[in-house]
Amino acid sequence: xxxxxxxxxxxxxxxxxxxxxxxxxxxxxxxxxxxxxxxxxxxxxxxxxxxxxxxxxxxxxxxxxxxxxxxxxxxxxxxxxxxxxxxxxxxxxxxxxxxxxxxxxxxxxxxxxxxxxxxxxxxxxxxxxxxxxxxxxxxxxxxxxxxxxxxxxxxxxxxxxxxxxxxxxxxxxxxxxxxxxxxxxxxxxxxxxxxxxxxxxxxxxxxxxxxxxxxxxxxxxxxxxxxxxxxxxxxxxxxxxxxxxxxxxxxxxxxxxxxxxxxxxxxxxxxxxxxxxxxxxxxxxxxxxxxxxxxxxxxxxxxxxxxxxxxxxxxxxxxxxxxxxxxxxxxxxxxxxxxxxxxxxxxxxxxxxxxxxxxxxxxxxxxxxxxxxxxxxxxxxxxxxxxxxxxxxxxxxxxxxxxxxxxxxxxxxxxxxxxxxxxxxxxxxxxxxxxxxxxxxxxxxxxxxxxxxxxxxxxxxxxxxxxxxxxxxxxxxxxxxxxxxxxxxxxxxxxxxxxxxxxxxxxxxxxxxxxxxxxxxxxxxxxxxxxxxxxxxxxxxxxxxxxxxxxxxxxx
Amino acid sequence: xxxxxxxxxxxxxxxxxxxxxxxxxxxxxxxxxxxxxxxxxxxxxxxxxxxxxxxxxxxxxxxxxxxxxxxxxxxxxxxxxxxxxxxxx
Numbered sequence: 007x008x009x010x011x012x013x014x015x016x017x018x019x020x021x022x023x024x025x026x027x028x029x030x031x032x033x034x035x036x037x038x039x040x041x042x043x044x045x046x047x048x049x050x051x052x053x054x055x056x057x058x059x060x061x062x063x064x065x066x067x068x069x070x071x072x073x074x075x076x077x078x079x080x081x082x083x084x085x086x087x088x089x090x091x092x093x094x095x096x097x098x099x100x101x102x103x104x105x106x107x108x109x110x111x112x113x114x115x116x117x118x119x120x121x122x123x124x125x126x127x128x129x130x131x132x133x134x135x136x137x138x139x140x141x142x143x144x145x146x147x148x149x150x151x152x153x154x155x156x157x158x159x160x161x162x163x164x165x166x167x168x169x170x171x172x173x174x175x176x177x178x179x180x181x182x183x184x185x186x187x188x189x190x191x192x193x194x195x196x197x198x199x200x201x202x203x204x205x206x207x208x209x210x211x212x213x214x215x216x217x218x219x220x221x222x223x224x225x226x227x228x229x230x231x232x233x234x235x236x237x238x239x240x241x242x243x244x245x246x247x248x249x250x251x252x253x254x255x256x257x258x259x260x261x262x263x264x265x266x267x268x269x270x271x272x273x274x275x276x277x278x279x280x281x282x283x284x285x286x287x288x289x290x291x292x293x294x295x296x297x298x299x300x301x302x303x304x305x306x307x308x309x310x311x312x313x314x315x316x317x318x319x320x321x322x323x324x325x326x327x328x329x330x331x332x333x334x335x336x337x338x339x340x341x342x343x344x345x346x347x348x349x350x351x352x353x354x355x356x357x358x359x360x361x362x363x364x365x366x367x368x369x370x371x372x373x374x375x376x377x378x379x380x381x382x383x384x385x386x387x388x389x390x391x392x393x394x395x396x397x398x399x400x401x402x403x404x405x406x407x408x409x410x411x412x413x414x415x416x417x418x419x420x421x422x423x424x425x426x427x428x429x430x431x432x433x434x435x436x437x438x439x440x441x442x443x444x445x446x447x448x449x450x451x452x453x454x455x456x457x458x459x460x461x462x463x464x465x466x467x468x469x470x471x472x473x474x475x476x477x478x479x480x481x482x483x484x485x486x487x488x489x490x491x492x493x494x495x496x497x498x499x500x501x502x503x504x505x506x507x508x509x510x511x512x513x514x515x516x517x518x519x520x521x522x523x524x525x526x527x528x529x530x531x532x533x534x535x536x537x538x539x540x541x542x543x544x545x546x547x548x549x550x551x552x553x554x555x556x557x558x559x560x561x562x
Numbered sequence: 563x564x565x566x567x568x569x570x571x572x573x574x575x576x577x578x579x580x581x582x583x584x585x586x587x588x589x590x591x592x593x594x595x596x597x598x599x600x601x602x603x604x605x606x607x608x609x610x611x612x613x614x615x616x617x618x619x620x621x622x623x624x625x626x627x628x629x630x631x632x633x634x635x636x637x638x639x640x641x642x643x644x645x646x647x648x649x650x651x
Contacts, residue, residue, distance in 0.1 A: 121578065125585055130631040133577055150631060304625035 010035035026056040030076025033103030035168035051449040055421035057087025062422025067429035078116030089127035093412025097156035107164040129157030149180035187318030202271035211238025212276020214404035216320035232346040234262035245400035255283040289552035374399035387419035387443030390472040417446025451504035501532040512536035579632035
């Protein structure tokens with residue numbers, strides 16, 4: 007058996023049945039081993055799209071995402087996607103071919119030190135230059151990507167190793183270690199929550215990564231503690247839960263940001279106090295003691311001093327707290343809960359926008375309403391539309407909302423939708439994109455057609471790099487620099503050229519019929535929506551300001 | 563205020579292990595002023611002594627170093643708040 011065959015065999019043994027990639031010279035033995043392997047290989051049209059697709063596959067299925075590329079430019083094109091997975095803690099295996107081991111370090115054709123290049127954005131990495139090292143590298147890579155706080159792992163395999171016959175395989179199979187919180191720590195958490203007058207959950211993406219959404223939602227219901235979520239925490243409890251105040255942070259809801267500033271106990275669960283969530287950290291939750299649940303000890307006290315930390319397995323910890331707590335802790339924070347819920351109602355978004363033009367928040371809110379009929383996954387790119395999706399669409403689970411959170415990588419949306427559709431063949435998958443972002447991986451329209459994927463694309467076109475324009479408007483005295491995209495191509499014609507149905511709309515009274523046609527079409531479909539170039543995302547906490555200092559439309 | 567911290571690290575001598583440690587220190591805002599690495603009793607291991615200057619809080623680097631797959635043990639002369647990585651829970 008060749009090294010390449012062994013790689014495929016071990017991947018199959020670990021349940022990998024779908025790989026996203028792009029072939030080339032240094033990875034050819036692995037592509038040869040894929041033939042008749044039973045693994046489905048999805049040919050994307052750019053390595054960056056392949057790694058984003060593997061990321062979307064993972065986020066929407068909780069499985070390991072796997073991508074494959076050749077050496078040199080193939081490997082360097084993976085970097086943005088690997089960084090994206092690193093920032094959002096996504097379990098991802100990136101496999102690259104490398105030039106033959108005797109040529110490494112000679113500046114050979116398509117030789118790049120991807121092991122060194124990727125070091126800052128991987129959880130761990132392997133450069134395999136000997137067949138004897140291959141088995142442990144593969145087993146360890148899969149283990150490391152999944153265990154604890156997940157993340158991307160790179161295996162760079164020299165071409166001669168892929169071709170060499172493997173003999174006498176001995177593997178150290180890594181063992182999973184589960185850290186369980188002790189009773190004393192659980193009791194301290196219960197005590198702190200019981201003593202609080204204004205407790206608040208701050209829910210992050212770590213809840214879904216720990217597959218603890220059910221435990222979390224049950225605990226929130228049991229304690230009846232109001233909850234705010236991060237961008238990645240959206241769906242950790244259903245958007246329509248009466249305890250859910252919405253997203254916090256720079257574009258968070260007023261109810262969520264007000265609650266954080268007023269709470270006296272902030273219970274962070276799988277969240278990492280990112281600057282977009284906290285605003286000015288010195289003024290973040292100024293009156294609160296902090297309890298922090300995170301499986302990564304390096305996140306504890308990194309940015310915010312905590313009263314108590316819980317690094318044990320999250321499901322166990324949350325269930326133990328529920329079991330040890332009285333319902334609503336005797337209702338002594340009922341007044342706080344009522345106050346938060348009233349704020350949520352009073353400060354909710356309004357959608358009655360005057361004029362004939364299409365108001366993107368209203369359109370997205372309507373899309374959210376009419377897609378409740380079946381399982382729907384929304385993937386986003388990055389910019390204004392991404393924030394509007396987070397603000398105006400409802401989600402019941404984080405795996406329904408795929409968004410490039412930490413890295414903020416434009417071009418993520420379409421490839422991640424492809425990955426999500428492969429992981430969830432019966433789901434309705436919609437990429438909400440912008441006219442800037444869609445052009446970053448527009449070539450993947452060809453992948454939709456090649457695999458006959460019914461992915462929908464809702465393209466919000468303001469002929470601008472909208473978020474950059476908004477910041478230039480607000481913080482650079484309207485000195486607009488390189489944000490004009492008014493020479494965009496005709497996106498409907500572009501879609502048609504790939505063989506994809508498309509429609510363009512520009513008036514509010516066209517929205518309802520267009521959305522119905524969009525979601526009920528059985529094939530891939532691009533709905534091109536022209537929106538007002540001057541529309542901004544509100545509210546907004548200016549950079550460096552406290553979350554209580556949000557500004558709104560009439561302040562601009 | 564700049565503080566000086568001594569860090570002792572026991573690490574596996576695997577490909578890139580030194581590079582990962584130095585990269586991490588640099589990226590997290592630590593200026594290396596002394597570095598020494600010797601083979602140690604741990605099979606194919608390294609005993610590394612690093613002195614760093616930083617204006618950052620030193621305790622977090624202890625946790626970050628501990629996260630590296632190749633790192634077996636970290637000791638620092640700066641003992642305050644190390645509980646953040648070692649505490650119960």
